Amino acid sequence: xxxxxxxxxxxEKRDFFRINQDVLFEVHLVDSYAADNSAPESHxxxxxxxxxxxxxxxxDKDNQQILGLIKDKNRLLTDYLQSLNNKIDLVTxxxxxxxxxxxxxxxxxxxxxxxxxxxxxxNRAVYKGNFLVLRLIFLPSYVHVVxxxxxVRCSSKENEHHVAARFHRIQDKDRQEIARxxxxxxxxxxxx
Numbered sequence: 001x002x003x004x005x006x007x008x009x010x011x012e013k014r015d016f017f018r019i020n021q022d023v024l025f026e027v028h029l030v031d032s033y034a035a036d037n038s039a040p041e042s043h044x045x046x047x048x049x050x051x052x053x054x055x056x057x058x059x060d061k062d063n064q065q066i067l068g069l070i071k072d073k074n075r076l077l078t079d080y081l082q083s084l085n086n087k088i089d090l091v092t093x094x095x096x097x098x099x100x101x102x103x104x105x106x107x108x109x110x111x112x113x114x115x116x117x118x119x120x121x122x123n124r125a126v127y128k129g130n131f132l133v134l135r136l137i138f139l140p141s142y143v144h145v146v147x148x149x150x151x152v153r154c155s156s157k158e159n160e161h162h163v164a165a166r167f168h169r170i171q172d173k174d175r176q177e178i179a180r181x182x183x184x185x186x187x188x189x190x191x192x
Contacts, residue, residue: 018114019185024137025109025120035131035148035168043133044146053092053142060085096142108139115179117166118149125161126151132165138181145174 028043046054071078112119118134126132130151137144149165156162167175 017182017186018112019182020110020112021138021181021185022108022110023139024135025111026135027120027122028133029126030131030133030148032131035133035150040133040135040146040148044135050096050137050142050144053096054144056088056092093140093142111136113178113182115175115182117152117164119162119164122161122163123159125156126154126163128153131168134165143177143181145177147171147174 026044030038030043034043067078067081070081109120113136118136128151132149132151133146134149135144135146147170148168150168151163151165153164154161
């Protein structure tokens with residue numbers, strides 16, 4: 001196969017490493033217009049604790065460069081600031097954990113995940129070609145990915161439906177987060 005043919009072909013599922021993972025998982029059907037024209041985040045009501053965690057992570061990202069400059073001048077101050085940041089993160093994750101424990105609908109779900117898509121078991125059938133909006137919250141970090149997906153397969157067995165979907169319009173930051181999570185899982189598998 002020529003280099004041009006390799007670049008032009010669509011990625012296949014065997015091009016991606018897949019992991020099985022327990023996550024907090026929410027999924028809703030959306031129409032094709034919403035999948036093509038809206039922000040996936042607009043389809044979920046965020047809890048106050050999750051909103052707080054997202055805002056704190058944005059502040060961390062905004063201050064990364066400043067922390068790097070401080071690190072060059074004063075290592076001890078940098079360590080102290082990082083320690084305070086870890087405390088704040090711990091308190092926020094505890095709030096999320098407490099909220100999850102209080103909510104019966106926030107049970108973890110086993111998914112099969114790759115950079116290209118997701119497979120999961122549902123009590124509800126969906127048709128091939130339907131669009132979904134997904135929110136995956138990885139534990140214990142509570143890092144989350146919100147994106148659209150298009151159903152490529154749904155097979156039924158008894159009262160379970162096995163749904164496979166390819167990500168649709170996934171943002172680079174979310175694809176990178178999934179890749180980081182998969183890499184971390186690979187490293188953990190090798191250690192075990």
